[in-house]
Amino acid sequence: MRKTAFCIIAAGVLAVAAACSRTASHGESHARSIAVSIEPLRALLEPLASGRFDVTCVMDRGADPENYEPSMSGRMAVDDSEAFFCTGGLPFEQSLADAAPSSVLKVSMLDAVTPLYGTHDNCGHAHAHTHGAPDPHIWCSARNARAMAAAMASALSRLDPEGAPLYAARLDSMTAAIDSLDRYLQNTLRSAAARSFMVWHPSLSYIARDYGLQQVALGAEGKDFSAAGLKAAIDRARAAGSRVFFVQRGLDSRQAAGVCREAGAAIVEIDPMSYNWQSQLKTIADEIARH
Numbered sequence: 001m002r003k004t005a006f007c008i009i010a011a012g013v014l015a016v017a018a019a020c021s022r023t024a025s026h027g028e029s030h031a032r033s034i035a036v037s038i039e040p041l042r043a044l045l046e047p048l049a050s051g052r053f054d055v056t057c058v059m060d061r062g063a064d065p066e067n068y069e070p071s072m073s074g075r076m077a078v079d080d081s082e083a084f085f086c087t088g089g090l091p092f093e094q095s096l097a098d099a100a101p102s103s104v105l106k107v108s109m110l111d112a113v114t115p116l117y118g119t120h121d122n123c124g125h126a127h128a129h130t131h132g133a134p135d136p137h138i139w140c141s142a143r144n145a146r147a148m149a150a151a152m153a154s155a156l157s158r159l160d161p162e163g164a165p166l167y168a169a170r171l172d173s174m175t176a177a178i179d180s181l182d183r184y185l186q187n188t189l190r191s192a193a194a195r196s197f198m199v200w201h202p203s204l205s206y207i208a209r210d211y212g213l214q215q216v217a218l219g220a221e222g223k224d225f226s227a228a229g230l231k232a233a234i235d236r237a238r239a240a241g242s243r244v245f246f247v248q249r250g251l252d253s254r255q256a257a258g259v260c261r262e263a264g265a266a267i268v269e270i271d272p273m274s275y276n277w278q279s280q281l282k283t284i285a286d287e288i289a290r291h
Contacts, residue, residue, distance in 0.1 A: 032160075035078045037086040037093045038065055040139035040277040041109065045085055045152050048170050052163050053156070056081070058096065062249075065273065066136070068092045075099065082159055083107055085152060089115070089136025105159065110134060112151035113144045119205040119215075140272055141206035142182040142281060149174050181278050185285045186211060192289040196240035198265060200247055200256075203272050207284060214240050218259060234263045243291035246270050246284065266291055 031054045036042045042057045049055055058074040059065060070092050078084045078096045081104055086093035088108030097106045115134035138144045153171040157164035189211040197204070202217035216237040218230060245265045247256045260267050268287045274280050 033077075033081045034083045034085065034159075035081040037084070037090060037096070038139070039273055039275040041085055041087070041148070043275045043277055044145060044149050044174075047174060048149065048153055048167055049156055050170075052160055052166070053082075059092070059273075061273075065090050065092070070096055078104065083155060085109070085155070087136050087138055089134050089138065105155065107151065107155045109138055109144075109148045109151060112147045113138050113141075116205050116209060119202050135202075135205050137203045137272065138206060139277055140204055140281070141210055142178055142185060142278070143210050144206055145277070146175055146178045146182070149178065178278075181281065182210075185281060188285040188289050189213065194241050194243045194288060194291060196237065196242040197284075197288055198237045198242045198245040198259075198263065203248070204246065204284065207281060211285075213288070214242075216240060216242055230259075231262075234259060237263050237265070244268050244287050246287075248272065 031052060033056065034045070034049065034053045035056045035058055036045055037057075038059050039057055039061065042055055046055050056077045058070055058077055059068055060071070068090070075096060078100050083105035084097060084100060085107045086097065086109065088110030100106070115138065117132055117134055119135040138148070149171060153167040156167045160167075185207075195212065196214040196216060197208075198216045198218060200218050202215060204215050207213070208215040216233060218233045218237075242263060243265050245256065245260050245263065246268050247270070249269060249271050256267050259265075266287075268283070270280055270283060272280060
């Protein structure tokens with residue numbers, strides 16, 4: 001049952017990829033254009049918009065979303081689109097939205113979810129009340145994904161009223177798949193002995209909130225801790241029983257290994273910016289439960 005549910009989104013994505021390949025081979029496209037800021041949003045939007053809109057992702061793969069500078073081609077992709085779908089919390093998104101023509105519909109996913117605040121201050125806890133800027137990593141949550149997909153379907157129907165019944169049907173299928181993923185994560189994490197995990201950058205605040213976990217971040221706002229601060233964070237992680245350290249691709253492996261030796265935790269590499277966002281969430285839950 002779980003495999004079937006997980007395949008619903010994947011099947012939609014594969015269908016879109018095949019359609020795009022056929023279009024490219026003939027050198028033409030009759031679909032309308034829309035843009036997204038990051039790959040996880042593209043993964044949500046494509047199965048909904050397939051066949052009626054071409055979806056372009058602005059951010060290059062492997063780039064840091066919090067320090068990204070859009071290329072000229074990326075800016076043109078937004079300017080030439082009917083809509084720009086973004087998280088609403090990343091600096092480069094605001095730059096693109098501000099420069100885009102007024103004819104481009106701007107759709108912020110932050111408007112669809114309950115954002116967290118205070119997650120980048122090294123306290124290790126997430127707060128729902130307003131405190132500074134909202135945590136932008138809203139795509140790292142199945143429950144947020146469900147709300148974002150609904151917002152996307154609504155925006156597509158606004159752009160393309162004739163396609164509204166199709167978007168509604170696709171949203172129903174996607175919601176069922178996301179609900180199945182949410183149940184899997186909940187059931188997996190319910191039995192986890194450890195209720196805490198470590199990350200370098202606090203990018204998993206929403207999954208921690210959704211399932212009652214504690215995220216212990218060893219760095220914040222793109223900066224590393226001092227030696228004393230790092231030791232304090234490791235001590236906090238050990239006290240909380242953290243047994244796994246999630247690291248993003250590109251982190252110095254020697255540095256990560258040193259942290260894990262001190263904390264007594266296992267290193268697990270993840271890619272929060274992956275198109276396959278649901279597989280990443282499943283990996284996170286599986287590794288927390290396994291350790």
